[in-house]
Amino acid sequence: MEGKEPVATREEYSKYITRYTEVPPIELAPGINARIISHDKITISLASAEPNSQLSPHRHENEQMLIVLDGAIDFIIEGKKYHVEKDDVIVLPSNTEHGAYFTDKGAFVIDVFSPPRNDFVARLEEVKKNQRK
Numbered sequence: 001m002e003g004k005e006p007v008a009t010r011e012e013y014s015k016y017i018t019r020y021t022e023v024p025p026i027e028l029a030p031g032i033n034a035r036i037i038s039h040d041k042i043t044i045s046l047a048s049a050e051p052n053s054q055l056s057p058h059r060h061e062n063e064q065m066l067i068v069l070d071g072a073i074d075f076i077i078e079g080k081k082y083h084v085e086k087d088d089v090i091v092l093p094s095n096t097e098h099g100a101y102f103t104d105k106g107a108f109v110i111d112v113f114s115p116p117r118n119d120f121v122a123r124l125e126e127v128k129k130n131q132r133k
Contacts, residue, residue: 020046052103067089068084071102
């Protein structure tokens with residue numbers, strides 16, 4: 001089945017579509033890099049973690065959902081360990097302390113944040129600015 005709608009122009013396309021592999025990564029912690037896409041009310045992070053890397057415990061006002069697409073993580077939530085792996089989803093309310101120990105498999109995850117992670121957006125803009133130099 002083929003639609004009769006006109007094909008979007010390049011400008012229209014770029015308004016709605018982002019190829020995440022073309023977004024420069026930011027380093028979240030040693031061995032953990034993320035590609036950030038953000039809009040008015042939501043931020044997503046497509047993050048890869050090298051085997052045996054770790055993310056120190058922290059908290060933020062943003063609600064967070066983390067989808068494990070590959071690998072395995074010993075995720076720490078409020079001081080307790082939860083082993084998660086591919087196909088698991090973590091839901092973190094605002095200001096929940098959390099961190100992670102990535103196993104020898106490493107991991108690839110999608111994080112969804114609301115409201116947006118303006119700190120991540122600022123770091124991405126800094127990376128882009130440095131690339132233009």
